Amino acid sequence: DQQVKQNSPSLSVQEGRISILNCDYTNSMFDYFLWYKKYPAEGPTFLISISSIKDKNEDGRFTVFLNKSAKHLSLHIVPSQPGDSAVYFCAGRGEGNEKLTFGTGTRLTIIP
Amino acid sequence: DAGVIQSPRHEVTEMGQEVTLRCKPISGHNSLFWYRQTMMRGLELLIYFNNNVPIDDSGMPEDRFSAKMPNASFSTLKIQPSEPRDSAVYFCASSPVRSGNTIYFGEGSWLTVV
Numbered sequence: 001d002q003q004v005k006q007n008s009p010s011l012s013v014q015e016g017r018i019s020i021l022n023c024d025y026t027n028s029m030f031d032y033f034l035w036y037k038k039y040p041a042e043g044p045t046f047l048i049s050i051s052s053i054k055d056k057n058e059d060g061r062f063t064v065f066l067n068k069s070a071k072h073l074s075l076h077i078v079p080s081q082p083g084d085s086a087v088y089f090c091a092g093r094g095e096g097n098e099k100l101t102f103g104t105g106t107r108l109t110i111i112p
Numbered sequence: 113d114a115g116v117i118q119s120p121r122h123e124v125t126e127m128g129q130e131v132t133l134r135c136k137p138i139s140g141h142n143s144l145f146w147y148r149q150t151m152m153r154g155l156e157l158l159i160y161f162n163n164n165v166p167i168d169d170s171g172m173p174e175d176r177f178s179a180k181m182p183n184a185s186f187s188t189l190k191i192q193p194s195e196p197r198d199s200a201v202y203f204c205a206s207s208p209v210r211s212g213n214t215i216y217f218g219e220g221s222w223l224t225v226v
Contacts, residue, residue: 006154034214043116043203043217044155089155098143098207099168100215104154 003027004092006103014111019077021106023090026071030092034100035064035075038087047088048075077108085110114138116218118204124224130192133221136185137206145205145215146179146189155203161187194225 005024013019025033031052036044050057050064050073057064063076077084087107091100117136125131137144145160159169161181169179176195181187191198201222207215 002153036217041219043205043219045217046214049214091155098162099145099157099160101157102147102155104152 002104003030003101004090004103006088006090006106008106009104010107010109012109012111013080015082016079019075019080019084019108019110021075021077021088021090021108023073023075023103024071025073025090025092027092027094027101028071029094030101031095032093033064033066033073034091034093035062036089036091036102038089038105044089080110082110082112084108116204116206116216118202118218118221120221121219122222122224124226125194127195127225128193129225130190131194131198131223131225133189133202133204133223135187135189135204135218137187137204138208138216139185141206141208141216142184143207143215144181144187145207146187147203147205147217149201149203149220158189158202191223194223196225199224 034049035047037047038044048059048062048064050066066073087105089105090103119134143162146158147155149155158171159179164181179189201220203217203220205215205217
């Protein structure tokens with residue numbers, strides 16, 4: 001039972017354009033969501049997060065949007081840069097629970 | 113600042129052999145997680161500890177897998193006997209008390225069982 005789903009295994013975007021990565025979840029108990037970024041041969045690193053009481057959080061070129069009614073969140077990267085090429089994981093966390101439940105990841109490739 | 117340290121980075125072993133993966137969490141962190149990354153399932157949680165006590169091991173695939181945390185600075189994940197389907201990248205991660213929900217990953221242990 002995949003509680004966090006990233007239905008696009010890969011995405012290619014031209015440098016300078018907007019990258020939009022999508023994530024759907026089924027667990028209505030999730031109250032916090034995170035995006036992690038992973039380069040080859042490295043561990044995932046935290047990128048940005050959002051609490052369920054918000055619908056948007058922005059950090060520089062990165063913005064996460066949350067639509068609770070649709071159980072959907074998305075990560076926008078604008079403008080996209082070659083260094084953004086990586087695998088992006090979406091994760092959810094239930095209230096009072098420390099563990100993160102991750103999706104399967106989306107491999108983003110930025111084309112110069 | 114030392115991050116989460118995992119060893120070995122790469123392991124190739126024959127089916128049936130015992131495999132032990134090791135992890136040193138970030139000093140001062142009180143929660144430790146073992147995740148496994150595969151193409152099909154992404155990052156799946158195997159087990160996590162809080163203050164050295166296993167809290168949730170529902171993700172451990174079967175009895176062949178076991179994990180221990182004898183003290184706050186060391187944990188092991190053991191597979192005995194190993195099978196080819198165990199081939200994956202195993203990540204250890206840790207988080208501090210009241211971390212704001214961020215966990216910090218090690219660089220992973222790449223396991224290949226042939």
